Amino acid sequence: MTAADKAVRMTLDRVIGFGEPITRLAVNTDVAADPLLEVHGHRVHEIVHANTGLRYEGEQRVYWRPAADNLAGFSRPDGLHVRVDGKDVLVRTTGDTGEWRTLSGHTTSITTVTTCPTPSGPLVVSASLGGTIRLWDPRSGEQQRIGAPGSRVDHVVSYVGPDGRPRIVSGDDDGNVQIWNPLLPPVPRIGQVSTRGFSDRVAQEDLLDRGTLVEALRDVLRPGDDDGPTVIAVEGAWGSGKSTLLELVRNRMPTPPTTTRPRRRFTAGQADRMLYRPPEVVEPPEQKPTKIKPMVHPLVVPFNPWRHQSSEQVWAGLAKAVTEAAESAIMPHQNNRERYWFSRNAGRVDRRHLQRQLWRRISSPLLSFAGLGFGLSLLGALTKLSLGWAWWATAGLAAAGVVHTGLRYLFGRASAFLPGELFAGPVVSNAFSTTTTDPLVRDPYYNARSGYLYLVQHDIRALLKDLESHRYRLILLIDDLDRCTPRTTAQVFEAINVFLSDDFPATRFVLGLDTTVVASHVDHAYQELADAKIVTHPDDPSPGWTFLRKLIQLPIRLPRTTEDAVDRILLAQLGPVHREEPHASAEITAEALTTAEASTVVPEQATVDQVVVAIEQHAEVREHLRHRLKAQPEQSVREEKRLLNVWQFYLRVLASADVRQASHLVAVAEIATRWPAYLHRLRGGWQDLADALDDDVRWGATIAKLGFTYADRNAAANLRDLLRDCDAQAVAALTTRLF
Structure with missing residues (x-):
């Protein structure tokens, strides 16, 4: 035997x-x-x-x-x-x-x-x-x-x-x-998919093993070196992880809390005196060079120009981002903030008009009643009516009104009687020259056309100098430039040029961009330069590339995402793979099997307590995901998230907890995310493709029938490779049903 x-x-x-x-x-x-x-x-x-x-x-x-x-x-x-x-x-x-x-x-x-x-x-x-x-x-x-x-x-x-x-x-x-x-x-008993898909937000952990790159960039940006590069570009294709890298750098450069003490409330009387004679704006004294350099702290400010729809709003949004960050750094207390901005804005408004409005608002309502009482008392005297009590009442109301007005003047918060914009940040020049109730004042974006460039060149410059006197260095992280329109991209570069002028304190910029897209935007925005065929760098294909060459002092090219990152991404997104622990009680011995076989009674099916494993954590399903993600021609975290989102969605559509069906759906999700431009041609032809997979002549005839031309040969070849790598018949059945 x-x-x-x-x-x-x-x-x-x-x-x-x-x-x-x-x-x-x-x-x-x-x-x-x-x-x-x-x-x-x-x-x-x-x-x-x-x-x-x-x-x-x-x-x-x-x-x-x-x-x-x-x-x-x-x-x-x-x-x-x-x-x-x-x-x-x-x-x-x-x-x-x-x-x-x-x-x-x-x-x-x-x-x-x-x-x-x-x-x-x-x-x-x-x-x-x-x-x-x-x-x-x-x-x-x-x-x-x-x-x-x-x-x-x-x-x-x-x-x-x-x-x-x-x-x-x-x-x-x-x-x-x-x-x-x-x-x-x-x-293990397989449960339905448990995760709910993944957004395109930046990751909070380093999934691509770029820690050394983050630390090196942090060291370059660390304040204290005035000769370091001022414009740094983190370059990479769409979905390569630029935003995540910038967020990791930002998290590693926290702004220390300020030691500024809170001041007393800014009263209406102080505002009145400041409107009567505004204080002279004194520039912070220049720091004298010393042998021991003082500690300079980073102030990292993220700014996303893609969220702003017009070039004017880019200027307004940039000013707002810098202002809010500076406030939190050097004037976190409300009283300090109100006093600072009012003193800055007092010299640019119609002071006399605003002063009259301030007195009108702090005047007590009791004075109005006192005036009414005085009129009634005077009327009684003329008509010889006995209204002596009215004079006393009028005098009492007038005295109470004067006291109430005085209390408001001396102790009332100025922001309670004047427009809040005066205390919340820099206002656009001449915004209050006619009336303080203009509804356009409420949203600074509506005033962008009337002076935000002036605001950046004056108020933001003064704010940066105040930051410098408090030993803060501004670092602007500008992301998603490749998502902006060409005009918006040009406006961002113009703003950077303003900040880089000699009148501004030292400011550093870190740009997240796809250089191919942004160079095209520059060529489009300055079409007259391209038409003039200006002299470009001999190694550049267009003026846009030369512009980036002149602006960016430290280009950092993100390394290509490799197959090694797939396992880390799957672990972070879907959790650990379920591994069965060996249990002695689960082992069936040969003697037990022989005894069971010899029995003439078929054993009843015993109910056992099983671990329910989410299907995305099943070892076989995870291996299918891992295999197909590693087979992608271009590794990208964003593309991998898209594939996982589609895969999980169709698992829910089918309400499936079948391991093999889930494995076939991986290929279906890859088809949906990798060849979306061809899905309308392939509709109804999936079974024909599966049947023709191993016959070159039949395959060529099938894809030609589906509308593929010579220009589509690469897409057709890659699709064939995918179908050969999986169960083509099962995938064809699922795609016919779902698409």
């Missing part, structure tokens, strides 16, 4: 007779507690309950997984490759040196091979003409189980039963469907 014959025999749960040879067999596990079998013969087509063998009369199930009936073998993305060589099975697994391992045990030719799930990985299932079914461990090459239906077996399929243990279904030439129980340890 050979070692293969000593393998433990499987127990037979159930035999369902159909009276004629089985020609097709499929299983449906949409309802885990009630798996169904679809059986075809020459004249028979039945759907039965796998648990009982009774005919199924319910609603039509959607997804059927057919039994394997191939002789060529198969390959799985997890590295398992299986081939058939007459009576032997050839296997190769991940880590093998390229040599095939031979699994010998069948005495007749093998008719079909498939796999059976187990907690430690799939087993290979093979069936033969002689009517034997054998289970092999592809990693060790040992035979684990054996079954003997008795006649030729052409169809074998596996599924997980309600008790969590795998089952093997075979169909033979005698018209019998046998359900075998190998009594293997329970496999």
Whole structure:
């Protein structure tokens, strides 16, 4: 007796007779507690309950997984490759040196091979003409189980039963469907997808292993070196991680809290005196050079010009971003902030008009009643009525009104009686020259045309000098320039040029951009320069590239995202892969199997407590995702997120928790995200493509029929490679249904 014959025999749960040879067999596990079998013969087509063998009369199930009936073998993305060589099975697994391992045990030719799930990985299932079914461990090459239906077996399929243990279904030439129980340890129960997709927001952790790049850029930006580069560009293609890199740099350069003490409230009386005689704006004294350089703190300000729709709003948004950051750094207290901005704005408004309005607002309402009382008292005196009490009441109201007005003047907060814009930031020149109730004043973006360039050149310059006197250095992070319109891009560069002038304190800029797109924007915005064919750098294709060459002093090209980052991205987005812990209680011994086989009573299916594993954390599904993401022609975190989003969405559409269907959906999601421009041509032609996959002539005729031209040859070739790398028939069925 050979070692293969000593393998433990499987127990037979159930035999369902159909009276004629089985020609097709499929299983449906949409309802885990009630798996169904679809059986075809020459004249028979039945759907039965796998648990009982009774005919199924319910609603039509959607997804059927057919039994394997191939002789060529198969390959799985997890590295398992299986081939058939007459009576032997050839296997190769991940880590093998390229040599095939031979699994010998069948005495007749093998008719079909498939796999059976187990907690430690799939087993290979093979069936033969002689009517034997054998289970092999592809990693060790040992035979684990054996079954003997008795006649030729052409169809074998596996599924997980309600008790969590795998089952093997075979169909033979005698018209019998046998359900075998190998009594293997329970496999995890698969739940539906649990994650909800991923946004395009910047990541808060370094998924691409760019820590050294972040630290180097932080060291370059660290204040204290006046000779460092002032304009730095982080260059990369769309989705390469520019925004995340800038956010990581920002997080590593926090602004220390200020030591400024809060001042007393800014009163109406102080505002009145300041309007009467505004204080002279004294420039901060220049810092004298010393042998010991004082500590300078970074003030990192993010600015996204893409959010602003016009060039005027770019100036306004830039001024607002700098102002808010400076306030939090050097005047975080409200009283300090109100006093600072009012003193800055007092010299640019119609002071006399505003002063009259201030007195009108602080005047007590009691003075109005006192005036009314005085009129009544005067009327009584003229008519010789006895109203002596009215004079006393009038005098009392007048005295109370004067006291109330005085209290408002001396202790009332100035911002309660004057427009709040005077205390919240720099106002546009002449904004208050006519009236302070103009609704346009409420939103500074409406005043952009009336002087924001003046504001940047004067108020922001003064604010930067105040920051410098408090030992802060401004660092502006400008992101998404490649998303802006050409005119907006040009406005940002003009603003940078203003900040770089000698009148402004030292300011540094870090730009996140795709140089190809931004150079095109510059060429478009300054079309007259391109038409004039000005002299460009000999190595530049257009004036836009030369402009960037002159503006940017430190170009930092992001390294290309590689396959090595795929595992980190999947771990961060989908969580860890579920790994089954080995338990002694789950192991089934040979003696136990022999005892169970000898019993004349079919063992009842015991209910076991199973771990529910989200389908995206299943090892086989994760391996499919990993394999296809690594096969992308251009690695991009954004593209990988798009693929995962589409994949998860269609898992929800199908309400699927089937591992194989989820694996096929990976290819469907890749088609949707990688070739969206061709989906309208491919609609209705997926089955034709799957059928023509291995025939060059037929494939060429099929893609030509679908409208592919010579210019589309690369897309067609890549699509063919994808279909060859997966189960093309299953993918074609899903794409036909979903698209």
